[in-house]
Amino acid sequence: MTSPETRRITDLGTLKAISHPLRMRLYRALFVARTATASHLADQVDEAVSLVSYHLRKLADHGLIEEAPAQSADGRERWWRPSSDGISLREEDLRDAPELAAATLAFGRTVNEQRTELHRRFLDERMTWSEDWRSASVDSEWLPRLTAAELDALGEELDAVLRKYDRAARAAEEAGDTEGRENVAVHLHAFPYRS
Known part of the structure; x- marks a missing residue:
């Protein structure tokens, strides 16, 4: 069952696992979908199912996602879900751990690149959204x-x-x-x- 708590990442292996750009995209897509199979996610990220399955297993190995109850009658497909209600990194966990600090920098840059791409895509597609959605969107500093x-x-x-x-x-x-x-x-x- 997905934990209602945010998963605090404190070890280098987990941080490296989530920092991989494709894994981060898969984690985000799974977080939005709440449950999905490798084939569902492969369609979303435009990658081969076998590659997506491999990366999902890596995320599961680090406890970032977990198997979900099967959603289909035949039970042949493996369903996944996030194991927590998000992830977080805390500054106090990086003190006295230079390898974690370096990996956090890589993680932060990957997150920022993917967030920027999401926003860029919205800007490019802005006029395809209804006036209500365009008016409701927020862009402030x-x-x-x-x-x-x-x-x-x-x-x-x-x-x-x-x-x-x-x-x-x-x-x-x-x-x-x-x-x-x-x-x-x-x-x-x-x-x-x-x-």
Whole structure:
């Protein structure tokens, strides 16, 4: 059963496993689908089923995904689901672990590239979405002067708001309310910088 908690990554093997670009795409696609087979995911990422199966097994080896109950009558296909409600990396886990810090940099860059590609695709396809969706999309930048403690509190509040909306959407879908729902990407970056 998928854990309602976020999986905290603290070991190098798991971090390397999720940092692979195709594995990260598969994890994201599986997270959105909630359950899927290798063939479903292969169609989404435009890769061979055998390659997708291999990478799914690698994610499972590190506990990032798990087998899900079969969704088909014949039971021949292997179904997968995320093993937790997301993943996280914490700065305190990187202290005194230079190999984790280096792998975190690779992970962060891969995540950023894939997020940028998702946003770029939306911008390119913007006019194919209805006016309601175009108006509802958010593109803003804020440049406040905060303390580290205020930034930490801001992150926790934003996380709580997003979790509230995600839980409500999942409950509505489980109740059969799928009308008008689309996958939505919310990317937040909040970091100090020097001008």
